[in-house]
Amino acid sequence: MARKPAPRRDAALPGDVRLMNATAALLAVLGVLAMAAVMTLWAARQPVFLLHAIRIDGDVTRNSVATIRANAMPHLAGNFFSLDLRRAREAFEAVPWVRHAVVQRIWPNRLSVRLEEHRVAALWATDSGDDKLVNTFGEVFEANPGDVDDDTLPTLAGPEGSSARLLVLYARLQPVVAPLEQRIETLAMSGRGSLSAELDSGAEIEIGRGSDDEIVARLQRFVATLPQVVAQHQRPLVHADLRHNDGYAVRLKGVSTSGAGRN
Structure with a gap:
């Protein structure tokens, strides 16, 4: 004769007992998690996790390591666990001449910072007279122009974003x-996108608007014929206006404005 399967033990328990057992198990798990959280917070606050050293690598040509630390450290809050890396990166990028910073934690109490400095390509003139600088990426940044020793840097000026x-x-x-x-x-x-240039001789050239290729071609045609005009009058260039459809106008030193060449 076949034996009947034994009934499941938990099935025999009343519903309220099963609920009590499940609640007790849940409370035990929560208790363990709470204890783990408390222990983690306690451990994280121990002096061993306070930031004791910052290693700085990369570009440090414009600033000494001591200067970089002195500028950034007051803005670093927290320890190894609680430090906000985004704010730390912003603190280092706020140091003059720093373009980009990568900040990483090193167990258990150090930071590693890799810096990229701006490489200046031009000066940037502003209406307020508070000149700035332009890096090789075409980005305007604030630093002391007096720190730049290159006297051949051009000066750029234009609307924001240009x-x-x-x-x-x-x-x-x-x-x-x-x-x-x-x-x-x-x-x-200009605000309307019209381009002008000043040469180191003091001569001014009104180039006008257009695509980059159109502007380059317009100046090329002007440069190709200007020596003939200058040789004819034996006077240096003072001003040129290339914004004419059928040519350009020039003013030579001591000579009134005249039409010249085909543009």
Whole structure:
């Protein structure tokens, strides 16, 4: 004769007993988790996890390690566990000449910081006269222009957000004027996008608006014919206006404005 399966033990328990057992198990788990959280908080507050050292690598040409630490440390709050890495990165990036910082924790109480400095490519003129600098990415940043020893840096000026385009245009236009044995000292863009340049001789050139290729081509045609005009009058260039459809107008020293060449 077949034996009947034995009934499950938990099935025999009343419903309220099963509920009490489940509640007790849940409370036990919560108690263990709470105890673990308390122990973790207690351990995290121990002096061993206070930040004791910061290792700084990367670009430190413009600032000494001591200067970087002195500028950033007052803005670092917390220990190894509680330190906000985003705010720490912002603190280091607020140091003059620092473009980018990568901050990492090193167990149990140190930070590793890798820095990238701005590499200056131009000066940036503002209406307020508080000049700034432009890095090789075309980004405007604040630093002391007096820290820059390169006297050949061009000055760029224009609306907000135009610095990257102006830097690219300068790199394309400077070789164009090189045959004149002159250098672009200032390249400026108006609010309407009209471009003008000042050479190191003091001559001013109104280039006008257009795409980058159109601007380069316009200046190339001007430079190709200007030596003939200058040789004819034996006077240096003072001002040129390339915004004419059928040519350009020039003013030479001691000579009134005249039309010249086809643009």
